[in-house]
Amino acid sequence: MLRVGLTGDLGSGKSTVARMFAERGAVLLSSDEMGRAMMQPGQPVYAAIVERFGREVIAGDGSLDRGALARMAFSDGRVEELNAIVHPAVIAEQARQIKKLARKHPDAIVIVESALLFTTKHGDSGQSGQPWHDRFDRIVLVTAPEEQKIARFVERAAAGRLLDPEERATLEADARARLAMQTANDAHAAECLVIRNDGDLVALLQRVSAVWRELCQVAQFEP
Template sequence: MLRVGLTGGIGCGKSRVAGLFASLGAPVLDADTLNRELQTPGHDLYAAIVDRFGPGILDARGHLDRGALRSRIFADPAERQALEALVHPAVEAAIEQRLAALPETTPYAVIVVPLLFEAGWEARFDHVVVVHCEPGEQIARVTQRDGRSSAEVEAILEVQMNPDERRRRGDSEILNTEQTSDAELANQVAERDTALRELATTIRSRVENRPPNS
């Protein structure tokens, strides 16, 4: 089974593209969704974060106050690194567990990782698809979607990889600009799905036909 990483900057439309892959029958795992799940009370990651950052990051219900935690890590790179040191191994273990439960005949699975390159995770994937749009479009989409200010979104973009560098490091690209119609986006995903299924078949055939002890 091919492991396909799906990444892109904030507001580029990763969730929309992931949904199109899912509609074509590809299993989709979302690192952010798993992260949120693991950060709820009762999970080891939740306990580790509270132990490291203290009860000041909890809301009145005892859940993580994501706004408070976000303020901490954006204000201090060392704090961000400390959080990542807790989160990344936990999320990676959860992804591995979910992948292991998929049928062996699955051609490929898509794992959505927003900060894939920033986290140094590219070696964990057989193929990385980058969803791209222009920075101005990212700011406009996120301010409208999340109600954040332009300054807040720009601060997030500052800690994310340069879009051109992300595109250079990816194996393939899906454009999701303002000029991209719904049909064009679906066609791009369908073409990538076909290519990934063909690649999975080729690799599986090579493995099955490999001489013993080679």
């Protein structure tokens, strides 16, 4: 089995790249999806978040108000408090699923999509986590110019709505603040297979296909 970490800043297009790899036969594990599942009512992670951040982060239907939680975490400088709750649980679940897949599909290429692959300080024990090179055999880094990343973030947040100038400016400022906290990727680029997402989908498909062929060669089977 080949274990591949897939990372990239907010708005880089890593989720699009992840889907392209899945279409080529990769087994995809999304850290975001795992985290969302663990943040549902009744889950230990949900309970720990409410205990730490207070009932202000609970929406009217009992679920977490993710917007309120994000504002509290990012605006109040409490991101690491949130990460210390969520990351160990997500990393432990990734390890469990990869171990299970290795028994059933030893020739698989498993891609773990994670925005904070290089920056997380929390392993599955709640202490300092394993270095990324102990968890993965290869890392794929998706990059894009900053203005494109910001534009993609704003477009996703707008969800088809027409934004007024004030709301657009607020979202752009939010994107810049988040990107300022995601500085580790460029420092590790030399250790990664880099996919630059600065053109159209055709160009991106070509770059993803080239990296997929390389991963298949490493995994010692033909695409």
